[in-house]
Amino acid sequence: MITATNLTKIFKDRKRRKSGFRGLVSFGGRSRQGDVRAVDDISFTCKPGAIYALLGANGAGKTTTLRMLATILTPTSGTAQVAGHDIVRAPEQVRRSVGFLSTATALYGRLTAREMVEYFGRLNGMDSGTLRRRVGELFDLLDVGEFADRKCDKLSTGQKQKVSIARTLIHDPPVIMLDEPTLGLDVRAARTIVEFIRDCRKRGKTVVFSTHVMSEVEKLADMVGIIHGGKLLAEGTVEELRHRSGSHDLEDVFIDLLDASEGRTAAEASR
Amino acid sequence: MNRQIWTIYRKEMHETLRDRRTLMSMIVVPMLVIPGLMFGLAELGMKLVKRAVSERATIMVLGEQHAPVLAARLRAHPLLDIVPPRSDYERRIADKEIRAAIEFPPQFESALQGEPPDAKLAVRISYHEGEIRSEHTLRTIEGLLTGYKNEVIAQRLIAHGLSPQALEPFAREERNVAPAERVSGAALGGFIPYIIIILTLTGAMYPAIDLTAGEKERGTIETILASPVSRGALAGGKFLTVLTTAMATALLSLLSLTLSARFTSSGGSEMQPFALNLSAQGVIAMLIIMMPVAVLFSGALLAIALTAKSYKEAQSYVTPLMMVVIMPAVAAMLPGVELNTLLALIPILNVSLVSKELVAGIYDWPVIAVIFSSSCVYAGIALAIAVAFFRRESVLFRT
Numbered sequence A: 001m002i003t004a005t006n007l008t009k010i011f012k013d014r015k016r017r018k019s020g021f022r023g024l025v026s027f028g029g030r031s032r033q034g035d036v037r038a039v040d041d042i043s044f045t046c047k048p049g050a051i052y053a054l055l056g057a058n059g060a061g062k063t064t065t066l067r068m069l070a071t072i073l074t075p076t077s078g079t080a081q082v083a084g085h086d087i088v089r090a091p092e093q094v095r096r097s098v099g100f101l102s103t104a105t106a107l108y109g110r111l112t113a114r115e116m117v118e119y120f121g122r123l124n125g126m127d128s129g130t131l132r133r134r135v136g137e138l139f140d141l142l143d144v145g146e147f148a149d150r151k152c153d154k155l156s157t158g159q160k161q162k163v164s165i166a167r168t169l170i171h172d173p174p175v176i177m178l179d180e181p182t183l184g185l186d187v188r189a190a191r192t193i194v195e196f197i198r199d200c201r202k203r204g205k206t207v208v209f210s211t212h213v214m215s216e217v218e219k220l221a222d223m224v225g226i227i228h229g230g231k232l233l234a235e236g237t238v239e240e241l242r243h244r245s246g247s248h249d250l251e252d253v254f255i256d257l258l259d260a261s262e263g264r265t266a267a268e269a270s271r
Numbered sequence B: 001m002n003r004q005i006w007t008i009y010r011k012e013m014h015e016t017l018r019d020r021r022t023l024m025s026m027i028v029v030p031m032l033v034i035p036g037l038m039f040g041l042a043e044l045g046m047k048l049v050k051r052a053v054s055e056r057a058t059i060m061v062l063g064e065q066h067a068p069v070l071a072a073r074l075r076a077h078p079l080l081d082i083v084p085p086r087s088d089y090e091r092r093i094a095d096k097e098i099r100a101a102i103e104f105p106p107q108f109e110s111a112l113q114g115e116p117p118d119a120k121l122a123v124r125i126s127y128h129e130g131e132i133r134s135e136h137t138l139r140t141i142e143g144l145l146t147g148y149k150n151e152v153i154a155q156r157l158i159a160h161g162l163s164p165q166a167l168e169p170f171a172r173e174e175r176n177v178a179p180a181e182r183v184s185g186a187a188l189g190g191f192i193p194y195i196i197i198i199l200t201l202t203g204a205m206y207p208a209i210d211l212t213a214g215e216k217e218r219g220t221i222e223t224i225l226a227s228p229v230s231r232g233a234l235a236g237g238k239f240l241t242v243l244t245t246a247m248a249t250a251l252l253s254l255l256s257l258t259l260s261a262r263f264t265s266s267g268g269s270e271m272q273p274f275a276l277n278l279s280a281q282g283v284i285a286m287l288i289i290m291m292p293v294a295v296l297f298s299g300a301l302l303a304i305a306l307t308a309k310s311y312k313e314a315q316s317y318v319t320p321l322m323m324v325v326i327m328p329a330v331a332a333m334l335p336g337v338e339l340n341t342l343l344a345l346i347p348i349l350n351v352s353l354v355s356k357e358l359v360a361g362i363y364d365w366p367v368i369a370v371i372f373s374s375s376c377v378y379a380g381i382a383l384a385i386a387v388a389f390f391r392r393e394s395v396l397f398r399t
Helices: A014-018 A062-069 A091-096 A113-123 A128-142 A157-169 A187-202 A214-220 A238-245 A250-270 B002-016 B020-054 B068-076 B089-094 B108-113 B132-159 B180-188 B191-211 B213-218 B221-225 B231-265 B269-274 B280-307 B311-331 B349-359 B365-390
Strands: A002-011 A036-046 A051-055 A077-082 A098-102 A175-179 A206-211 A223-228 A231-236 B057-062 B080-083 B100-103 B124-127
Touching: A002 A062, A036 A062, A036 A077, A036 A206, A036 A223, A036 A231, A051 A062, A051 A187, A051 A214, A062 A077, A062 A098, A062 A175, A062 A206, A091 A098, A098 A157, A113 A128, A113 A157, A113 B002, A128 A157, A157 A187, A175 A187, A187 A206, A187 A214, A206 A214, A214 A250, A223 A238, A223 A250, A231 A238, A231 A250, A238 A250, B002 B191, B002 B231, B020 B132, B020 B191, B020 B231, B057 B068, B057 B089, B057 B132, B068 B080, B068 B108, B068 B132, B080 B132, B089 B100, B089 B124, B100 B132, B124 B132, B191 B213, B191 B231, B191 B280, B191 B311, B191 B349, B213 B221, B213 B311, B221 B231, B231 B280, B231 B365, B280 B311, B280 B349, B280 B365, B311 B349, B349 B365
Parallel strands: A051 A206, A051 A223, A098 A175, A175 A206, B057 B080, B057 B100
Antiparallel strands: A002 A036, A002 A077, A223 A231, B100 B124
16 A cells, blocks of 8 residues: 655756756646755555556656655655655655566676575575575466576676576565666566556555556556656546546556646746 | 674675785785885995905005015905006096005105104005995004004104003903893884884775775765765774774784894894894784783774775875874984983874883883873874764865
8 A cells, every 4th residue: 555645856956956947847846946856745555456657748746755665765845655654754764665666676696596586585684494486486376497596797798687586576675666667677577567566456465557658558457547747647547537538548648747737837837 | 883883894805805006005015025125225225335345455555665674565365456546546546447545655664663753654545435445444544654653652662671462451342231132123123113104104005095985986975875884984994994904014024123133133244233033922022012012003094095086196194194203203213312201292202212222122111101092082183073074065076
């Protein structure tokens, strides 16, 4: 279960402030000159056994939102409950309950696949017995066996993906967060991820993932949040969103919302 | 927390020992480069000097007919070859065709016998300054001239009814009473701490960059930050890893220095200026005094490298630090720079200076205590900054 309440993140950018930078409306709103509101007052709920998709263009605030939920970044204001823990007050408990995966979460190249997954198990406080059993299970499930003792540097992209999934699941977290998990992957590796996400839902986990790919959302999401300029523009099931805008194509829904939002911002600015 | 630090430390050490660059700077450099550089170069220099000294030198004698006795002695000298005089001898010396030329004034030897002696008589020796073989030839010729001069003086004294001993009323005897380790302390004392300090820094450099900017570059920083590990534990584990390699480098370089010193000091008396008498006590004291310095280096390197986004960027940030460290380490090698209360507070320079004394077998405990504690303060500051940086989003996710 994830409940985000008024999550906000403002990045201070000294360089921009110095040069009196203005503009770049698409990248978050601005408060003080030069400060960037990457995430602006976002609230939403993800339920166990369901997949929540954060849909948005590049720079919309998806990564920042997920990083805050995973306690990699601290929110400027607002907070969230993740698996019953507060992300601001108990970040370490939150991280114990979360499996976080993104294209930016690489593997340690000089460790073998097994060492890599065991390391994260130990960091989660697992004892050797449990750890060994769990690694065995996951490696069987993901077919890691044949390259389990090869160094991560030597693995193919698909193999790396499987090791990353094992790393994400090693402590059997109730919440899974994925930041653009298929970005830059080939078809086969992307499919592994899609299946992994479905499997997590089947196991009753709370899943939230970010993407800018409409087809992934249509395939997977039980709930969609459309995020733009750091704000959550719309929320609902794919069907609800289609119905609301009277369009069959999710892409049209998305573009309409963006246009409406930008029109609003432009109107606000001209006032 | 402690368990997390230990888990991180074990993994980082594991990975560091699989990194070729770190192994190079940690093991290969101290174990091979020091002895090679120090004693190989010293021996090479020694050989070159020896060869220059024993080499036969070609010289020209101008006005030979005016100094038949000296000319005969020059010709009889085993290390001198006389070639026929030419007027362009200066160019030939400059071109290193001949090593030197000696020119006697007209009627030189007969004028010496005359009464009263002609005060204006001068023998001119032309040589090539800065050219070791030419300078050595100059000294050979000077030796011959001095011998002849003493004979002339003795003759004149006798002619005036004086004993030649009148010029030497007493004898003089020189004896070195400084203990062997102090002699080597003066010769090499400044050099050893310098090498150890620099190697400790370079030993810590690669792992420090690899563990911070390297993680950012390879994209593993987000992976580790998403794990339940606390930022403090992360900093702690990484710091201990860098400290371990720094201390290992210091230890290995001291070991290799001691061993190669043993090896060369048994090599013969001409290696004496490079021989090294390190007491076990001195080595241990030096290691202890190096510990806070290693902490200082590890903390500073981690903090600096963490602000970089890539390996390359980190390297360019760290290079100035290298200069900052080399300066005081070199300053300690300068003759006449001795420890005082003020210098005991200057980081690196103080350790460099006290190590010079330790090598020489001098143990000034109050000063050692001051240096150790001030080094600990600097080390603590560097470590605190490193840990603080690990807690800052703007450093971890610099864009």
